[in-house]
Amino acid sequence: MTAALHVVFRPARGALAALPARHVRETMRPLPIEPLAGAPSFVAGAAIVRGRAVPVVDAATLFSGARDERDAATRWIAIVVGDRDAVLAVHSVVGVRALAATNDAVAPLLARSARGAIAELSTLDGELLAILQTAKLVDEEVWRAIAGQDDAR
Numbered sequence: 001m002t003a004a005l006h007v008v009f010r011p012a013r014g015a016l017a018a019l020p021a022r023h024v025r026e027t028m029r030p031l032p033i034e035p036l037a038g039a040p041s042f043v044a045g046a047a048i049v050r051g052r053a054v055p056v057v058d059a060a061t062l063f064s065g066a067r068d069e070r071d072a073a074t075r076w077i078a079i080v081v082g083d084r085d086a087v088l089a090v091h092s093v094v095g096v097r098a099l100a101a102t103n104d105a106v107a108p109l110l111a112r113s114a115r116g117a118i119a120e121l122s123t124l125d126g127e128l129l130a131i132l133q134t135a136k137l138v139d140e141e142v143w144r145a146i147a148g149q150d151d152a153r
Helices: 059-064 117-124 126-132 140-152
Strands: 003-010 017-020 024-028 043-049 052-058 075-081 084-090 092-100
Touching: 003 075, 003 084, 043 084, 052 059, 052 126, 059 084, 075 092, 075 126, 117 126
Parallel strands: 052 084
Antiparallel strands: 003 017, 003 092, 024 075, 043 052, 075 084
């Protein structure tokens, strides 16, 4: 089974997820956000990142359907979306780890997304949706095994 590098993050408290590193430009601290009128609830707004306006997707809201201040983003993950970027605002970034390409204990992150969020996102940005569909939920047991491998090195 081959392993690929993933950025491991917490979209919200208690959840652990991983996004293939090939889609990630960088991680960063949050920047000021300008709200966008008429945007879905999971779009926090737009921010200027490296001189370009990019949409900011709130991972906790996308994941749960409601904004909770306890899940406030402390880190951003800049994602390459074709010839542009988007930002995924997350509770925290754990690090970069090698994860097996196929693992039955790992479910798609968007499988537990808020009702209607997938349909809304597919209408707004199919390319971003395709990238977010590569993100996986990481079971705590799988995470402990990965962390144990890191400790053994």
